Amino acid sequence: MDDYSQISFWFDSLEDTRAEINELPDSVDVAIIGGGFTGLWTAYYLKTKSPDLRIGVFEAETVGFGASGRNGGWCMGSANGMERLLYSKKTRQEGIRLQKVLHDTVDEIGRICQAENIDCHFAKGGTLYVAGTPEVARRHQDWVKFLQGIGFPEDEYCWLDADESSKRIRLSRNHGAFYTTHCATIHPARLVRGLATVVRNMGVKIIEKCPVFAYQTDELLTGRGKVTAEKIIRATEGYTDSIQRERRRLLPLYSMVIATEPMSEDKWQEIGLAKRETFDDGRRVVIYGQRTLDNRLVFGGRAGYYFGSKRKSVISPDDLAVQVVERQVRELVPALNDVEITHGWGGLMGVPRHWRPCVSYDETSRTGWAGGYTGEGVGASNLAGRMMSDLVLGEKTDLTTLPWVDDHARRWEPEPIRWFGVKAIEFFGDRADKVEARGGISRFWGSLFDLFVG
Ligand SMILES: Cc1cc2nc3c(=O)[nH]c(=O)nc-3n(C[C@H](O)[C@H](O)[C@H](O)COP(=O)(O)OP(=O)(O)OC[C@H]3O[C@@H](n4cnc5c(N)ncnc54)[C@H](O)[C@@H]3O)c2cc1C
CATH class of the missing domain: 3.50.50.60 (FAD/NAD(P)-binding domain)
Structure with missing residues (x-):
């Protein structure tokens, strides 16, 4: 290239x-x-x-x-696999230690950027994990209570009710939000x-x-x-x-992203994100958003796997999976109705068989x-x-x-088992999200998804 x-x-x-x-x-x-x-x-x-x-x-x-x-530019003070470490009594103390080191990591990156003059638009506004459904609200509230119960302070992890959450961000579905201070927005x-x-x-x-x-x-x-x-x-x-x-x-798993044109201050008054908080809406097939320094909305969603671990160097904005992400963001953020999407792209995440670093x-x-x-x-x-x-x-x-050291996973299965496995996980996650979007509780599909993704 x-x-x-x-x-x-x-x-x-x-x-x-x-x-x-x-x-x-x-x-x-x-x-x-x-x-x-x-x-x-x-x-x-x-x-x-x-x-x-x-x-x-x-x-x-x-x-x-x-x-x-x-990527989506979320510089998070957390990582995949933390829930498992924190929930289990056997690994909780090590999990808490790792979680605290991850919190400090966000500040470490901010410090180095300042010391080394890296102008990456670092802004530590935290994350709004908005609950898009009542069931997600219940899960988020349980999680916040759990974190506070094991010693994480309320000013770092808290629950915002639907009114408070809607003042911070206007999404089409907002049943409250779990807010954490431990995330910064960056230009990756x-x-x-x-x-x-x-x-x-x-x-x-x-x-x-x-x-x-x-x-x-x-x-x-x-x-x-x-x-x-x-x-x-x-x-x-x-x-x-x-x-x-x-x-x-x-496993090379794709995530697709779009960026809007820069928006006016009036438009941002309608949307929110005054502190440039990052946000998602709690669905299993993860979505993520951030407000950039030049006032665009960058928004992405996990998007799948190609047979044989096929990789593409560049994903075109016309790719169907990018268009799905565009539809999702327009549906979730109604204020974008007259806003142009100027960029669409995709990238590869690396997923080990046990889904943690x-x-x-x-x-x-x-x-x-x-x-x-x-x-x-x-x-x-x-x-x-x-x-x-x-x-x-x-x-x-x-x-x-720390727990990541030498935490090797076994290799992924050969094809076509790998492809069927990933498609099944996507299917379980999607079904569970759909049941919950209709106001239900997806014990069956949700448990199958959790079983494979940990
Ligand atoms: C679309 C998308 C959105 C994401 N959003 C977020 C987010 O908001 N927050 C977050 O925390 N994480 C996010 N991630 C994940 C995050 O970006 C990655 O975890 C992180 O960038 C990984 O960095 P890395 O250096 O390990 O890998 P990479 O950045 O992928 O770097 C690997 C490099 O190795 C090079 N390379 C590969 N093979 C060879 C070879 N054989 N020889 C020489 N060079 C080679 C590649 O060209 C590449 O430059 C996202 C990922 C994607 C794809």
């Missing part, structure tokens, strides 16, 4: 989206495969702690080409490209247009030749099966990997980068004992 401006609204709004073609080094101390948030945060913390390390980031396209340059492409500039200035070599086909202890095989590396980290998320022997580790480094093979965020990796990847840097440097810290 030459023109990266088409991969997302975020890239289209950047001044320079070109790839830098650098000379391939013969050898590095640490090779990182993938120039997204995970790879770059790992490089950032490694270089901060050990400035003499020779680090190379090998990126198949350009920095931010993957999910990091296409500015963050990932800004971070790349920072690590380049620290001396990290970023080699773009350089796919890695295979690796083993001490050596990478790239599209431009071999590189010797003392340590190797894989940070390839939804693209992981592009690497030999790593197939079926992470993993950070792992093996001292014997001197290789490691981090990812599996299942669409919740903007904040989580910073924490993963910090954990990985400690593991690579052999440091035992509070982070290297």
Whole structure:
């Protein structure tokens, strides 16, 4: 690809989206495969702690080409799999510890952006998890009570009744909202490209247009030749099966996104989101929205899987799945009736078989990997980068004992079982959402969905 401006609204709004073609080094101390948030945060913390390390980031396209340059821009103080850790009495204390570290992660990203002059439009307005149905309202209220019951303060997690919630955001269905302060809105492409500039200035070599086909202890095989590396980290998320022997580790699941034209202040008075809060409406087939600094609404929804883990570099705005997201947002936010949608795109999330992140480094093979965020990796990847840097440097810290370390999942099933499995999960989630949208309680479809997604 030459023109990266088409991969997302975020890239289209950047001044320079070109790839830098650098000379391939013969050898590095640490090779990182993938120039997204995970790879770059790992490089950032490694270089901060050990400035003499020779680090190379090998990126198949350009920095931010993957999910990091296409996402919904929610920098969350949480991650997939937290409910399971917190609900179980056995893992609760570790879950609380991880949750608190994730809360601090949002502030850590804000701090670094300020210290390193990364202007990524960071605004910590929190999230409104609006209840689109009475059943979702019940679940959200239970969750808030549960969190408060295990010690999280009311000013960080609270329930807003329908009146209060509707003052914050006007959606077609609003049965109240669970509000948390632990989320910031960001411009993801500015963050990932800004971070790349920072690590380049620290001396990290970023080699773009350089796919890695295979690796083993001490050596990478790239599209431009071999590189010797003392340590190797894989940070390839939804693209992981592009690497030999790593197939079926992470399922590439699509999420589609649209952006509206910039809207007037009057229009935003109608919609709400005065603090640039992010929002969703509690359906299982997740949707997400944010108000950008230039007053657009960016809105996305999870959208599915292609047979054989097929990947597309660019998703066109005319794609049917993007149009579904457009219909959803127009139905959910009535004030958009006369507003133009200017951009539509899609991107790949990486989903492990157990649906939660993993950070792992093996001292014997001197290789490691981090990812599996299942669409919740903007904040989580910073924490993963910090954990990985400690593991690579052999440091035992509070982070290297957190629950994500070495939490490997088994591989996904071969086709066609994989395809049928994912389609079944989508079907269960969709049926459960539909039953609840009609005011019912979906015990059957909801339980089947939860069984597979955890
Ligand atoms: C549409 C969408 C919306 C999302 N919204 C949110 C959100 O609002 N909040 C949130 O927390 N999370 C969100 N996510 C998830 C989040 O964006 C990701 O979890 C996060 O960006 C993952 O970062 P990463 O660096 O691990 O992976 P990526 O950003 O995908 O980076 C992987 C990189 O590796 C490169 N690569 C892959 N294979 C190779 C290879 N063989 N050789 C060399 N390079 C390779 C790719 O080109 C890519 O640049 C969303 C994801 C998508 C797709």
